Amino acid sequence: MKIKQRFIHKYSHWVLLSPYIILFCLFILIPVVGAIILSFSYFNAVQPPEFIGLNNYISLLTQDTVFMQKVLPNTIKYALIVGPGGYILSFIFAWMLAQIPKLPRTIIAILIYLPSMTTGVMMSVIWSIIFSGNQLGYLNSFLIGIGLITEPIQWLQSPQYLMTIVIIVSLWSSMGVGFLAMLAGVLNVNQELYDAAYIDGVSNRFQEIIYVTIPSMRPQMLFGAVMAIVNTFTTSGLGVALSGSNPTPQYAAQLIVNHIEDYGFIRYEMGYAAAASVVLLIIVWIASRVSWNLFGEKE
């Protein structure tokens, strides 16, 4: 009993850390390592995995026409617009909000944050009614009403519109935790720095932002960037939810996440899907390195 007590107090930090570490390993670390291992095997969820080396990657990059022609370009286009786009918008809104009094600021900040609380399901309910393909759809009815179109457009089934809609909806829901962090960051910039900057020759708001605001809130900018990356890739399954089918019509809004689900849970080619997962993880990692280089502290 004594020994046990002594152990609990001597190693209290490990006792307190262990629940987090165990769960972290089980559901975050092992899955990531598992994806990397599986990606080198052929695994159909029934027979045990069979080692096939780099074959999955080779066929992903050379034989998978859908992946190279649709999925990868779509993912890159989507990520470049929604990631930096949502991020810049977050900053602009945060910066503007910081310059109005507290009560309206709080109210508007809550309104802007709201959409990020809607989940995939609720998002698809809202937007599928708005973009409904018959004349009862709100957008169709509105456009017919003002005479822009003469017959309803099948928004969510047309390859030429689907991707744009997915991007708009993602941007709409991208003002989340990162946005709040940036708002706090702008509010916390030391006011005297601005005065000092003016004495040193800064002469307008734009220069203020570039030379004072952003450098002072670098840590929050980085946190916001990381959150923007995560948000970009977690909401990327939206195309399937909106169009109601995987693959999406003519692969119009097919992103890597959908491709992984398609191969993993529809065709049961788990090894191949894992290879696609690893490619996605690499993309996420590259994106985070870029933001770290932009906003991180130089060693």
Next chain:
Amino acid sequence: MANLRATHINPDKFDKSQIKFFAILIPVAVFMVLPILFIVFHAFKPIDELFAFPPRFFTSRPTLDNFKRLFSATTTSNVPVSRYIFNSLLSTLFSVLFTLWITASAGYVLSKKRFKGKNMLFNINTLALMFVPVAVSIPRFLVIVKLGLIDNFLAHILPILAMPVGLFLVKQFIDQVPDSLIEAAKIDGASDYYILVKIIIPLIKPALSTVAILAFQTSWNNLEASSMFINDETLKTFAFYMNTLASTTGNTVAGQGMAAAASLIMFLPNLILFIILQSRVMNTMMYSGLK
């Protein structure tokens, strides 16, 4: 000197110079909130208004019909909606409580204790901020199978407890608790556990509120467990029911009314929690910087 600057951060009162910001922010806020308002109105529309052509944004005769139909509808396996809601409430409650405890204790250790490997652990966690669960859903599924959690209620709770963002925010927040406070308690003979419960946790309520909101959202909206780890209908959650409802009846107009009502039920708890705790969330965000 204050007249030098063009920018006035956090002004006390309204000034003419702020009009241009309001002119941009108000339309943005309206655009953001319209789809949500639309769901609210849609949920209270009677059938004939759902079918109305041209569709109207506002509800002229609000009714609870959609909610009644939602609650009287049972799935093909005859599980009542209340059962799904009960499952959601139960799993969310446990998820939030456990997440808070795990994050607070790990955050305290990473912030205030000195031991080998501490920085490495924190760096790994910072790297894991980027973790996108969807990317590795297959190996996650295999882990659940190996642990024997298929069709076990714990599958709703365990996979979402480790929250890198939560640990990060809590640790940053504890960093600004003065060390002297903890040393004083140590001299008085307090153990780490005592310090954590009696000193740290009361001091970091804002950060814990933020984590509570994030954990609530993750758990309440969690679809992964119900759709992949659990086959038993009676153990599935409301988020799952809502998803099937939206995908099976979302194409019919009457179904849309029900889906809107269900969306509202999904959304309201998030909203209420956030409004109650928003000042604490903003307080936490001051320490959210990544170096």
